[in-house]
Amino acid sequence: MIGGYVGSSVSLQCRVEANPRPSVYWTHSHATRLQYGSKYQASMRSEGYRHWATLQIHNVTRDDIGAYTCLHENALGKGRADITLYTLASTTTSTMMIDPTTDQVTTTLEDYLEISSVEAPTDHVAADLGEEDPYVVVLSQHQMQSFDPMPSS
Incomplete structure (x- = not known):
């Protein structure tokens, strides 16, 4: 999985070990091959x-989130790798917090945001946090300061 901000560009990378050099193409949500141009640009280094x-994805939108597949093949075989792109959204200086003992929603300062510690938000709050889109992650400004969208492995 890799995260990206709406409006930004992201790079998806697929590592392949093959000889002879394989041909590689990308798909989104198991559809046909992506058309390369201003939105998508593909390259390979060997x-x-x-x-x-x-695969570079420019001007990321909500339509870009989901599963991408890197398909590669040569005369000796073929393979694939799947990568999921999710979008990141940052909150402003205040946001919601749920009191787990009362299920009350309050507005708090960014330093006190701990949305990730709430295990089962109520339905009316879950909708505000992007329930309709399971690939959206909401972070506070405090969390954004230490966030690395491409953690090292």
Whole structure:
């Protein structure tokens, strides 16, 4: 999984080990091949039998979230890798907090936001947090300061 901000650009990378050099193409949500142009740009870098295929997605929108598949093949075989893109949204200086003992929603300062610690939000609050879109993550400004959208493995 990789996160990106709405309006920004993200890079998805697929590592392939193959000889001879494979052909690589990308799909979104198991559809047909992506059409490369101003929205999507594909590239590949190779060192011997190791290859790194990259898909750049420009101006990320909610339509771009979901599953991407890197499909690769050569004369000796084929393979695939799946990557899920989710969007990130940052809150402003105040946001909601749920008191788990009373289920009351209050507005708090960013330093006190701990939405991730609420295990089962009520239905009316879950809708405000993007329930209709399971790939959206809401972070406070405090959480954004230490967030790394591409953690090292």
